[in-house]
Amino acid sequence: MCRWICRGLKLSPAALDLSGADGYRVSLTSLPHCVSGGGARRLTRLRLDSVLLQRDFRDLLGPGGLPVLEDLEIINAVLMSKIWWIGSDTLTSLTFVNAYCHSTTSGCSVRIAAPRLASLRLEFPLVRLATISFKMTSDAQACLAQASIRILDQTYQEDDVGEREPDDNEDKMRDLCSLIDSLSSVTSLHLSGFQETKQLLLRQVLDEANPWRLTPVPSFPNLTSLVLEDCDVGNNLRTLWLFLRSTPAIKRLALNSCGFFLSDSLAGHHRNASDVQITHASRHIPVLVNYAAMAAAAAPSRSVTKEVLPPALGAVSEPPPLFDGTTRLYICYICPFAQRAWVTRNCKGLQDEIKLVAINLEDKPAWYKDKVYPQGTVPSLEHNGKVTGESLDLMKYIDSNFQGPALLPQDPAKRQFADELIGYADAFTKALYAPLISKVDMSDEAVAALDKIEAALSKFSDGPFFLGQLSLADIAYVTILERLQIYYSHVRNYEIAKDRPNLEKFIEEMNNIEAYKQTKNQPLILLDFAKRHLKANTFSLIKF
Numbered sequence: 001m002c003r004w005i006c007r008g009l010k011l012s013p014a015a016l017d018l019s020g021a022d023g024y025r026v027s028l029t030s031l032p033h034c035v036s037g038g039g040a041r042r043l044t045r046l047r048l049d050s051v052l053l054q055r056d057f058r059d060l061l062g063p064g065g066l067p068v069l070e071d072l073e074i075i076n077a078v079l080m081s082k083i084w085w086i087g088s089d090t091l092t093s094l095t096f097v098n099a100y101c102h103s104t105t106s107g108c109s110v111r112i113a114a115p116r117l118a119s120l121r122l123e124f125p126l127v128r129l130a131t132i133s134f135k136m137t138s139d140a141q142a143c144l145a146q147a148s149i150r151i152l153d154q155t156y157q158e159d160d161v162g163e164r165e166p167d168d169n170e171d172k173m174r175d176l177c178s179l180i181d182s183l184s185s186v187t188s189l190h191l192s193g194f195q196e197t198k199q200l201l202l203r204q205v206l207d208e209a210n211p212w213r214l215t216p217v218p219s220f221p222n223l224t225s226l227v228l229e230d231c232d233v234g235n236n237l238r239t240l241w242l243f244l245r246s247t248p249a250i251k252r253l254a255l256n257s258c259g260f261f262l263s264d265s266l267a268g269h270h271r272n273a274s275d276v277q278i279t280h281a282s283r284h285i286p287v288l289v290n291y292a293a294m295a296a297a298a299a300p301s302r303s304v305t306k307e308v309l310p311p312a313l314g315a316v317s318e319p320p321p322l323f324d325g326t327t328r329l330y331i332c333y334i335c336p337f338a339q340r341a342w343v344t345r346n347c348k349g350l351q352d353e354i355k356l357v358a359i360n361l362e363d364k365p366a367w368y369k370d371k372v373y374p375q376g377t378v379p380s381l382e383h384n385g386k387v388t389g390e391s392l393d394l395m396k397y398i399d400s401n402f403q404g405p406a407l408l409p410q411d412p413a414k415r416q417f418a419d420e421l422i423g424y425a426d427a428f429t430k431a432l433y434a435p436l437i438s439k440v441d442m443s444d445e446a447v448a449a450l451d452k453i454e455a456a457l458s459k460f461s462d463g464p465f466f467l468g469q470l471s472l473a474d475i476a477y478v479t480i481l482e483r484l485q486i487y488y489s490h491v492r493n494y495e496i497a498k499d500r501p502n503l504e505k506f507i508e509e510m511n512n513i514e515a516y517k518q519t520k521n522q523p524l525i526l527l528d529f530a531k532r533h534l535k536a537n538t539f540s541l542i543k544f
Contacts, residue, residue: 072095075098100128114140188462313357340391395472479519
């Protein structure tokens with residue numbers, strides 16, 4: 001078998017998938033030798049299913065072993081060595097499902113130390129923690145953005161070690177608590193299978209009052225999405241709410257097939273999550289009604305305080321005390337580009353730190369161009385003695401230079417897609433505005449641009465936005481779409497979201513976000529502006 005694998009590696013494939021058939025496990029004794037011969041120089045994805053991993057295989061998982069490996073999946077594998085060190089310099093995604101220690105070993109330790117790891121998926125029966133321990137080093141935690149931990153139903157294999165004998169549940173629970181604590185930097189966390197039938201309730205790993213916890217539950221400052229599936233949460237959801245106190249950036253909480261009790265005494269409990277889903281609850285069905293009522297009651301506590309907006313400054317207005325150490329965002333209320341920076345500032349909760357200065361661009365004060373921003377356009381940001389402009393650049397500047405929830409993900413794939421979307425925003429705007437300022441009802445370029453956005457919204461399935469969760473990519477488009485939806489409906493009798501369900505859902509969800517809602521203009525104001533400034537004959541026919 002390995003001889004054929006080595007022959008295949010001579011072709012320098014980019015992906016390799018090795019699977020044993022019908023319970024037969026392939027022994028990869030000569031794979032390290034094949035790889036050392038240069039056969040893996042292009043290997044970016046490796047999937048191993050039902051294999052025997054010999055001791056020599058460990059060297060492939062360390063620095064330089066597989067020089068360009070990015071995605072590693074190890075499923076139903078038997079580990080033939082006590083120590084496994086996964087420290088690849090290029091690895092970004094790791095999946096470890098249902099691994100076993102061989103009967104010749106007394107236990108295995110898997111150390112995850114890949115410095116560029118962005119996505120981690122671990123699945124194992126709880127009892128297997130008696131023989132396999134998973135540890136995350138600080139290097140591996142640095143870039144980790146997404147993590148999934150699933151506790152499987154118990155099944156016994158002939159290779160399992162000591163799993164039939166009674167073991168110390170306290171040691172297993174301490175290992176599990178330590179593993180979850182090491183995920184404190186992630187933005188997305190999925191926990192599954194924490195069930196009472198497995199003697200494992202969610203509160204046993206999230207409640208620091210439990211005796212097997214050696215350290216308090218850490219803060220999860222970057223966590224925006226928490227999904228709990230097939231979990232027994234416990235009485236009154238108390239543990240869950242206590243845990244959510246350490247997740248200041250949480251935006252989405254999903255409870256799928258979870259069992260829990262709820263009492264009326266919790267109806268006023270504070271909650272940060274703005275998107276709560278409950279599906280297929282197998283027990284306590286009446287809870288759904290009570291929980292929905294509680295969510296509705298808590299909604300006002302999650303809303304952003306309505307900001308009192310300053311009046312727009314015109315030609316005769318005096319300038320603010322410029323460059324006095326105050327951070328100021330110069331905007332025009334009607335401008336979609338300035339609105340991008342404004343929404344970014346609101347989403348990060350910087351209303352107190354970044355002061356708004358509204359400029360009337362139709363009666364622009366001379367001091368704005370002479371003393372603040374020579375280009376004379378908005379938006380611009382006065383910060384640390386200098387002024388930065390250009391809306392797409394300014395969004396990134398605000399996100400990276402100020403406190404608040406991160407609006408760009410750490411996941412490399414999502415980060416790259418965000419860059420592509422933001423880079424396309426100007427071309428999208430030009431393609432959609434062109435028919436509005438010409439005699440063309442609707443151009444092929446405009447339809448293609450809308451279809452491209454519709455397709456982009458389906459790339460990630462963990463939310464209604466471009467990257468699943470709210471990001472700068474959404475802010476780059478929503479202020480443009482706000483106007484296009486109104487203009488095309490009134491001027492071209494064309495609904496941009498019709499037959500585009502992803503775009504329709506995106507607009508609906510954005511309109512529920514207070515940080516954005518507070519920046520929106522009334523449709524009549526936008527139409528009046530278009531009538532006066534867009535060079536389209538059809539705009540002059542609009543009656544108010």
